[in-house]
Amino acid sequence: ILDNLDRAIREGHIKVYYQPVMRAMTGKLCGCEALARWIDPTKGLLPPDSFIPVLEESRLISRLDCYVIEEVAKLLRYQIDNHFPMVPISVNLSRYDFLLIDPLAFVERIVEQYHIPRYYLRIEVTESALVKNRHLLIEKLHQFHQSGYQVWLDDFGSGYSSLNVLKDYDFDTIKFDMKFLHPFTAKSRKILKYLVSMAKDLSVHTLAE
Numbered sequence: 001i002l003d004n005l006d007r008a009i010r011e012g013h014i015k016v017y018y019q020p021v022m023r024a025m026t027g028k029l030c031g032c033e034a035l036a037r038w039i040d041p042t043k044g045l046l047p048p049d050s051f052i053p054v055l056e057e058s059r060l061i062s063r064l065d066c067y068v069i070e071e072v073a074k075l076l077r078y079q080i081d082n083h084f085p086m087v088p089i090s091v092n093l094s095r096y097d098f099l100l101i102d103p104l105a106f107v108e109r110i111v112e113q114y115h116i117p118r119y120y121l122r123i124e125v126t127e128s129a130l131v132k133n134r135h136l137l138i139e140k141l142h143q144f145h146q147s148g149y150q151v152w153l154d155d156f157g158s159g160y161s162s163l164n165v166l167k168d169y170d171f172d173t174i175k176f177d178m179k180f181l182h183p184f185t186a187k188s189r190k191i192l193k194y195l196v197s198m199a200k201d202l203s204v205h206t207l208a209e
Helices: 005-010 048-057 061-081 095-100 103-114 134-146 162-168 186-201
Strands: 014-022 029-040 044-046 089-092 121-126 150-156 173-176 205-208
Touching: 005 061, 014 061, 029 048, 029 061, 044 048, 048 061, 061 089, 061 095, 061 103, 061 121, 095 134, 103 121, 103 134, 121 134, 134 150, 173 186, 186 205
Parallel strands: 029 089, 089 121, 121 150, 150 173, 173 205
Antiparallel strands: 014 029, 029 044
16 A cells, blocks of 8 residues: 555546435435545455555555545536536545645645635544544634635544534534444434434534435
8 A cells, every 4th residue: 555655646546436415305416525445456446444544554644635635626627617517525634634734725725726616625524533633623624614615524423522522613514423324223313313403503514424
């Protein structure tokens, strides 16, 4: 993974797949999430959990995240130029991105380079990313908000500090972790009902994986 990252990016072995976001009340597409998939010429499809942790531990994850963001910008620019229907696309940022680079400066440069309306880019961070470097992330995510980007919380409910996260940070949307839905029991249904109601009181949108 470490020896072939640059080649994979350069030769397009890492593809960006787009997972649809559907509005439950209408069944209509209202967005997408950009996901990296590494398709090696000799080893085939590498699952994300085989290469993303390696890149995070090696402090190389920002190279992957920056590549994905630029690929998303290229797609959005192509859609604009060809007058295609468009929906916003969310991109994932690792907590290491905030330590290794200035992610807002990078995103702003890409937005200006490809002339992309900020509305079409959503910034996602996982709940686990917020446990460490809390004060830094609060400030950096606030800067994204001030610059006109929506900020989403991914994997809500996967950690032990979920309510504190909602108290300390401002999010436009929270995504409920898949554990709430698999298996989907009467108990998990009650928990989700409460969480959705709480989010509405906070003026936060909700999304279930």
